[in-house]
Amino acid sequence: xxxxxxxxxxxxxxxxxxxxxxxxxxxxxxxxxxxxxxxxxxxxxxxxxxxxxxxxxxxxxxxxxxxxxxxxxxxxxxxxxxxxxxxxxxxxxxxxxxxxxxxxxxxxxxxxxxxxxxxxxxxxxxxxxxxxxxxxxxxxxxxxxxxxxxxxxxxxxxxxxxxxxxxxxxxxxxxxxxxxxxxxxxxxxxxxxxxxxxxxxxxxxxxxxxxxxxxxxxxxxxxxxxxxxxxxxxxxxxxxxxxxxxxxxxxxxxxxxxxxxxxxxxxxxxxxxxxxxxxxxxxxxxxxxxxxxxxxxxxxxxxxxxxxxxxxxxxxxxxxxxxxxxxxxxxxxxxxxxxxxxxxxxxxxxxxxxxxxxxxxxxxxxxxxxxxxxxxxxxxxxxxxxxxxxxxxxxxxxxxxxxxxxxxxxxxxxxxxxxxxxxxxxxxxxxxxxxxxxxxxxxxxxxxxxxxxxxxxxxxxxxxxxxxxxxxxxxxxxxxxxxxxxxxxxxxxxxxxxxxxxxxxxxxxxxxxxxxxxxxxxxxxxxxxxxxxxxxxxxxxxxxxxxxxxxxxxxxxxxxxxxxxxxxxxxxxxxxxxxxxxxxxxxxxxxxxxxxxxxxxxxxxxxxxxxxxxxxxxxxxxxxxxxxxxxxxxxxxxx
Amino acid sequence: xxxxxxxxxxxxxxxxxxxxxxxxxxxxxxxxxxxxxxxxxxxxxxxxxxxxxxxxxxxxxxxxxxxxxxxxxxxxxxxxxxxxxxxxxxxxxxxxxxxxxxxxxxxxxxxxxxxxxxxxxxxxxx
Numbered sequence: 001x002x003x004x005x006x007x008x009x010x011x012x013x014x015x016x017x018x019x020x021x022x023x024x025x026x027x028x029x030x031x032x033x034x035x036x037x038x039x040x041x042x043x044x045x046x047x048x049x050x051x052x053x054x055x056x057x058x059x060x061x062x063x064x065x066x067x068x069x070x071x072x073x074x075x076x077x078x079x080x081x082x083x084x085x086x087x088x089x090x091x092x093x094x095x096x097x098x099x100x101x102x103x104x105x106x107x108x109x110x111x112x113x114x115x116x117x118x119x120x121x122x123x124x125x126x127x128x129x130x131x132x133x134x135x136x137x138x139x140x141x142x143x144x145x146x147x148x149x150x151x152x153x154x155x156x157x158x159x160x161x162x163x164x165x166x167x168x169x170x171x172x173x174x175x176x177x178x179x180x181x182x183x184x185x186x187x188x189x190x191x192x193x194x195x196x197x198x199x200x201x202x203x204x205x206x207x208x209x210x211x212x213x214x215x216x217x218x219x220x221x222x223x224x225x226x227x228x229x230x231x232x233x234x235x236x237x238x239x240x241x242x243x244x245x246x247x248x249x250x251x252x253x254x255x256x257x258x259x260x261x262x263x264x265x266x267x268x269x270x271x272x273x274x275x276x277x278x279x280x281x282x283x284x285x286x287x288x289x290x291x292x293x294x295x296x297x298x299x300x301x302x303x304x305x306x307x308x309x310x311x312x313x314x315x316x317x318x319x320x321x322x323x324x325x326x327x328x329x330x331x332x333x334x335x336x337x338x339x340x341x342x343x344x345x346x347x348x349x350x351x352x353x354x355x356x357x358x359x360x361x362x363x364x365x366x367x368x369x370x371x372x373x374x375x376x377x378x379x380x381x382x383x384x385x386x387x388x389x390x391x392x393x394x395x396x397x398x399x400x401x402x403x404x405x406x407x408x409x410x411x412x413x414x415x416x417x418x419x420x421x422x423x424x425x426x427x428x429x430x431x432x433x434x435x436x437x438x439x440x441x442x443x444x445x446x447x448x449x450x451x452x453x454x455x456x457x458x459x460x461x462x463x464x465x466x467x468x469x470x471x472x473x474x475x476x477x478x479x480x481x482x483x484x485x486x487x488x489x490x491x492x493x494x495x496x497x498x499x500x501x502x503x504x505x506x507x508x509x510x511x512x513x514x515x516x517x518x519x520x521x522x523x524x525x526x527x528x529x530x531x532x533x534x535x536x537x538x539x540x541x542x543x544x545x546x547x548x549x550x551x552x553x554x555x556x557x558x559x560x561x562x563x564x565x566x567x568x569x570x571x572x573x574x575x576x577x578x579x580x581x582x583x584x585x586x587x588x589x590x591x592x593x594x595x596x597x598x599x600x601x602x603x604x605x606x607x608x609x610x611x612x613x614x615x616x617x618x619x620x621x622x623x624x625x626x627x628x629x630x631x632x633x634x635x636x637x638x639x
Numbered sequence: 640x641x642x643x644x645x646x647x648x649x650x651x652x653x654x655x656x657x658x659x660x661x662x663x664x665x666x667x668x669x670x671x672x673x674x675x676x677x678x679x680x681x682x683x684x685x686x687x688x689x690x691x692x693x694x695x696x697x698x699x700x701x702x703x704x705x706x707x708x709x710x711x712x713x714x715x716x717x718x719x720x721x722x723x724x725x726x727x728x729x730x731x732x733x734x735x736x737x738x739x740x741x742x743x744x745x746x747x748x749x750x751x752x753x754x755x756x757x758x759x760x761x762x763x764x765x
Binding site: 286287289290291292293294295296297298300301304323327 | 649651652654655656658659662693718744745746747748749
């Protein structure tokens, strides 16, 4: 007891003390923390009301009880005792723990043990404060979860993400970006200036300037080079974030690999080009045939007039010979431009291929080795066997010619692949269920990549002028395209080339069992009439008949005729002449309630939403679709 | 002599065919498009129709349908320089519509004339 109070009178001092006690008790009891004092024997000597409340009991019940009584032996031994003992050695101990109290249940707490020395210098007691940090912990956990969520969100996105400082130094990259850059460790990108990965460094500076002006900007396609120095076309957009002082803080870039997009675009462009050349060449070939017919006719007349075996008749025969040569050229052009109807029948691919190989082998140079491997030999496609023979022969002849000088190996493989798996390889909106894949691989001269895209153009040849017409591959392309197939090429100069021919396997589909006698009509609205063929093949023998329209006038004509009204409408979004809006208004005006299947590109959703809203759409498919998906959709829609 | 209606839009080719038919002493009536052929058709003196298929102003298919209607016994030969793109080539369509023979350009005139002779032979009832 402090002596100075004694002089002022014991009574006053006691009053003062009781006053002080009330105040300190108030403070202690109103604290939101559980506060207690325990002695060296692990017995509670004092606790506050918060402590009692949490244990749903009163002070007297707890005071005098040991910690084991209150918390149980296990908790005491495992988590409390060691901390108390540490504290008793003179240290303040602070730790987080999750435990249960009768009132609050299981919660997170921060526990602090402070050593106390009452009277002597020895530590006789501990002051225990237990703060409820459950809410804090919860929000902390929520933040962690959110962070985790965001992290998986950004890492699983197929879009590359880069954060740079305002100078362009990379701070963060996501996994997609690592994939694009073909690198395994983000350390090879972080701290490097993004500029280094631009094909044109100047472009990067320009884009940064644009970002400072605009904050957000799409830069369209930009060529990046990855760690392997491979050029990658990417779609890049940037966002500039400002700090509190409105100064650039960092820049986020979204990077989308558009290699495939570019490839498809090029292929589309290429096929459009071929289509145009085809139409042009086909038109010329057609007129040419008229001229040739005239020359041939007059030659025949001359031959009639001239004595046989005369010098003059020999000359006329030369004219006739030339006409026949010219005719073979025009007929090739017509095949290339797909203006000759092929008589298609069910053909076993391996039979034709075997026949061709036999033919080629008979004249195979000694320095060339021919290997072949077939699987699923019975597979048939719908084709003109002569044309198919021509395709195989041409490809093998080309391969052999490219190896003529140095010799090599020609490998021919035939296998069947699932259409679904190669959906994205093929430049098609509708993909057949299965394709026969024929591979013609040589070890010859190969081609420069820049030539690959051009070899199907008619009159394009890599041989010397005068050798070959340059029509061969364009004719092959015409035949394969006519069969709804596709040709892909990979080639390396001096290594050789591989030609991949995909031909749709022809099948009779039994799941659509319509009435064969009275065929029901399915209307296809499409801008690409070639798409309709593979679909009409698929519907063959099913009791459904496919009619197709590509313009408004015909659509109204077909829909207006009630007796001819289709059972089902399939709308492909490539139909430029009939927009989705048109379709909705036509349907409204004619009060058409026919079920509709919608086939669209992913990026056209907004437009088609209008049709979806109009309620007639039963099924919505995204390109490229497989025939199987279409058949399923038809089945469901017609139920 | 039997009469041939020759429909062909290519002048040179028509001239040539006309000349070769006349040499064989056929009567030739010529038209340079489908429309003329239909409007100037003389059933009594026409035994056989030789028509091109792709022509301006009514194509050969229309001519075949129309003239077959007017004279069901008419013999028909269709000639064409390779059908345009699309399902069903013109020549096959012509055959489906009742053409007795089809010739793809360029063809041998001698073959065409033999075909004409053959068709006209079956025409003559005893």
